[in-house]
Amino acid sequence: MRTLGAEMTSASAGGVEIRFPFHSSLTQQNNFVHAGAVTSILDSACGYAALSVAPEDHDVLTVEFKVNLLAPAVGDEFLARAHVKRAGKTLIVCAADAFAQRNGEEKLMATMLATIMVVKLKE
Amino acid sequence: MRTLGAEMTSASAGGVEIRFPFHSSLTQQNNFVHAGAVTSILDSACGYAALSVAPEDHDVLTVEFKVNLLAPAVGDEFLARAHVKRAGKTLIVCAADAFAQRNGEEKLMATMLATIMVVKLKE
Amino acid sequence: MRTLGAEMTSASAGGVEIRFPFHSSLTQQNNFVHAGAVTSILDSACGYAALSVAPEDHDVLTVEFKVNLLAPAVGDEFLARAHVKRAGKTLIVCAADAFAQRNGEEKLMATMLATIMVVKLKE
Amino acid sequence: MRTLGAEMTSASAGGVEIRFPFHSSLTQQNNFVHAGAVTSILDSACGYAALSVAPEDHDVLTVEFKVNLLAPAVGDEFLARAHVKRAGKTLIVCAADAFAQRNGEEKLMATMLATIMVVKLKE
Numbered sequence: 001m002r003t004l005g006a007e008m009t010s011a012s013a014g015g016v017e018i019r020f021p022f023h024s025s026l027t028q029q030n031n032f033v034h035a036g037a038v039t040s041i042l043d044s045a046c047g048y049a050a051l052s053v054a055p056e057d058h059d060v061l062t063v064e065f066k067v068n069l070l071a072p073a074v075g076d077e078f079l080a081r082a083h084v085k086r087a088g089k090t091l092i093v094c095a096a097d098a099f100a101q102r103n104g105e106e107k108l109m110a111t112m113l114a115t116i117m118v119v120k121l122k123e
Numbered sequence: 124m125r126t127l128g129a130e131m132t133s134a135s136a137g138g139v140e141i142r143f144p145f146h147s148s149l150t151q152q153n154n155f156v157h158a159g160a161v162t163s164i165l166d167s168a169c170g171y172a173a174l175s176v177a178p179e180d181h182d183v184l185t186v187e188f189k190v191n192l193l194a195p196a197v198g199d200e201f202l203a204r205a206h207v208k209r210a211g212k213t214l215i216v217c218a219a220d221a222f223a224q225r226n227g228e229e230k231l232m233a234t235m236l237a238t239i240m241v242v243k244l245k246e
Numbered sequence: 247m248r249t250l251g252a253e254m255t256s257a258s259a260g261g262v263e264i265r266f267p268f269h270s271s272l273t274q275q276n277n278f279v280h281a282g283a284v285t286s287i288l289d290s291a292c293g294y295a296a297l298s299v300a301p302e303d304h305d306v307l308t309v310e311f312k313v314n315l316l317a318p319a320v321g322d323e324f325l326a327r328a329h330v331k332r333a334g335k336t337l338i339v340c341a342a343d344a345f346a347q348r349n350g351e352e353k354l355m356a357t358m359l360a361t362i363m364v365v366k367l368k369e
Numbered sequence: 370m371r372t373l374g375a376e377m378t379s380a381s382a383g384g385v386e387i388r389f390p391f392h393s394s395l396t397q398q399n400n401f402v403h404a405g406a407v408t409s410i411l412d413s414a415c416g417y418a419a420l421s422v423a424p425e426d427h428d429v430l431t432v433e434f435k436v437n438l439l440a441p442a443v444g445d446e447f448l449a450r451a452h453v454k455r456a457g458k459t460l461i462v463c464a465a466d467a468f469a470q471r472n473g474e475e476k477l478m479a480t481m482l483a484t485i486m487v488v489k490l491k492e
């Protein structure tokens with residue numbers, strides 16, 4: 001979260017919204033960079049959504065994800081909304097959308113479907 | 124490629140190997156950062172593999188990918204190997220593995236299956 | 247659709263709901279069969295959602311999909327709801343959920359994120 | 370396996386090959402049926418590969434998979450080859466390719482990347 005300068009703007013059990021200020025690495029024309037940055041945003045949102053339904057003394061670990069890149073990342077601010085599709089004892093499945101925001105309008109730039117593992121924190 | 128300091132170490136039609144020097148952002152304990160960095164590496168490798176079979180006046184654009192994170196990124200150097208599974212006129216499907224290398228030993232840290240679109244370069 | 251005995255129960259531009267009567271092949275304990283049947287249901291729903299936004303003289307072709315299996319398929323009836331996440335000129339991205347219905351209650355059994363190609367019908 | 374009439378033709382720790390005789394449901398023009406049948410074949414192969422590295426008193430359960438459909442299923446026989454990418458204590462990641470065989474020639478028709486869970490058999 002620190003690296004991306006993100007701020008969680010809303011959260012409930014199973015759902016989160018995270019905002020990120022404009023960052024040049026997100027908007028490079030090079031698609032290869034784009035993929036990693038957008039993945040970080042979506043993965044953060046999924047991770048926090050999963051964490052919101054995990055038991056208190058547990059952490060979460062991303063197992064795998066699929067990302068569809070839908071539009072270039074052009075905007076003043078970026079935001080991601082994630083929600084839990086199913087919370088099991090070992091695995092949590094989350095979906096997230098990432099948006100670019102400009103002049104108050106949101107544009108969907110990517111979507112993720114992720115599998116996250118619940119791991120007990122070591123004492 | 125510039126951002127990640129990568130170097131292509133071998134390439135043939137449909138297959139590439141890319142090496143990346145150690146970079147702190149890859150090895151952060153925070154899994155969220157890990158996901159984005161590993162995705163960048165794998166996406167770069169898939170992009171170059173796709174480019175190696177695309178017509179000359181065309182560029183490639185990542186449509187979507189799935190990544191399985193298999194082990195933490197710990198090593199002196201990282202490398203990714205990608206190959207083309209099928210090259211169609213519009214879409215190219217690539218698979219890639221990312222490895223962490225330490226003391227001459229390779230450890231598989233993540234794997235990607237990606238769909239890439241061939242787009243005609245604008246004049 | 248014929249093979250699965252499906253019936254489309256609601257449709258709008260970009261969104262569809264399909265119902266399937268109980269079919270033994272869906273509920274076998276063998277997980278391998280389960281995966282294929284649930285995939286057929288989800289892929290049908292995504293295909294019809296994509297078709298609802300494609301140009302009139304075009305057909306749709308599934309390029310790839312990711313499925314998360316979330317719960318066993320136990321119920322009197324199965325249904326899938328799909329919606330279009332983004333409709334491009336060449337590719338349409340759809341998301342779908344499959345539910346098992348029993349005694350009026352729905353249980354989410356699987357979810358799909360799919361990439362579908364628009365292809366011009368041959369005359 | 371029974372439903373599809375499959376036969377395992379080779380197996381080693383972490384790798385399997387499964388053959389399926391021609392079956393009309395695989396070759397229907399309707400892409401929706403195709404997706405489910407090809408998924409069954411690939412999921413079977415991944416499941417058996419995972420089983421070959423799982424502890425003896427354990428079963429395997431598919432968590433999720435991504436499939437890229439690469440070519441129509443046209444052939445006298447179908448075969449799938451799967452191998453384990455990483456075997457953890459809880460999760461096993463497998464990759465598989467499905468081929469259509471005709472006149473001794475193999476054609477790659479689809480590829481899968483799957484996450485499989487190891488579950489202890491109930492006594």
